[in-house]
Amino acid sequence: MFQRRNRIIFLGILAAASLAAGLFAYRHHHRYKHLAVHETGMVYRSAWVEPDVMSELIEEYQIRAVINLCNPGEMGEQRWIDQRSAVTNAGARLIELPMPLTINADDPKIDEHLKVLADPNNYPMLIHCQHGVTRTAKLLTIYDIVFRKMSAEESLSAQPLFGRDDHNVNVRAFCRNFDEQHEKLYPNTTSAALDVLRQ
Numbered sequence: 001m002f003q004r005r006n007r008i009i010f011l012g013i014l015a016a017a018s019l020a021a022g023l024f025a026y027r028h029h030h031r032y033k034h035l036a037v038h039e040t041g042m043v044y045r046s047a048w049v050e051p052d053v054m055s056e057l058i059e060e061y062q063i064r065a066v067i068n069l070c071n072p073g074e075m076g077e078q079r080w081i082d083q084r085s086a087v088t089n090a091g092a093r094l095i096e097l098p099m100p101l102t103i104n105a106d107d108p109k110i111d112e113h114l115k116v117l118a119d120p121n122n123y124p125m126l127i128h129c130q131h132g133v134t135r136t137a138k139l140l141t142i143y144d145i146v147f148r149k150m151s152a153e154e155s156l157s158a159q160p161l162f163g164r165d166d167h168n169v170n171v172r173a174f175c176r177n178f179d180e181q182h183e184k185l186y187p188n189t190t191s192a193a194l195d196v197l198r199q
Helices: 002-031 051-061 075-090 108-118 136-146 152-158 167-187 194-196
Strands: 036-039 045-046 065-068 093-098 125-128
Touching: 045 051, 045 136, 051 075, 051 125, 065 075, 108 136, 125 136, 125 194, 136 152, 136 167, 152 167
Parallel strands: 045 125, 065 093, 065 125
Antiparallel strands: 036 045
C-alpha cells in the first residue's frame, strides 16, 4: 500500500514536471520564437513576435530601437500596424529597413544598415525578420565583422541555428563577401562610437 502511494506521488510529480517543460517549450518556441541574446546589453534577436511580447522584450532589455528587416506588408498590413503601435507605446523606435536577399556586399542598401548599426542612439537594439533566421543572421554578421572585429566564420559559428544543420548558402555567401570587401567598400564605418557604450 505504502509503495503504491509513493509510486502515484512520483508519477504525479513526473506528470507535473512534463507539463511545466511543455509549457516552457511552447512559450519559448511560439511566443518568444528564436529569441536570443547576441551581445548582452547591446544586441538581441528574434523572429517576428506578437505586440504584447514585443512590448515585454523592449521593457525587459531596455531596447531603444527595433530593427525590422522584413519587406513592407510581408506579414500582412495589420501586423505592421500593431508592431508600430507596440514599439512606440513601449518607448522605443521602430526602424523598418528591409534586408536584401543579395549576396553582394556592395548592394546600396547595406550602407543604410551600417548607418543604423553605427548609431549609438539605437542601442540596445532588437533585430528581427519573419523567422529571425536568414536576414537577421546577415545583419548580425555585419555587426560582428565591423563593430566587434570578428570574422564572418566566427560570427556565424557563434549564432544559434534554431534546429537547422547550418546557415543557408545565401547567408554564408553574403557574409563571406562582406568580410572580404567591407574595409574597401565602407572605409569610414568604425566601431569607436559603440566601443564607448561597452565600457
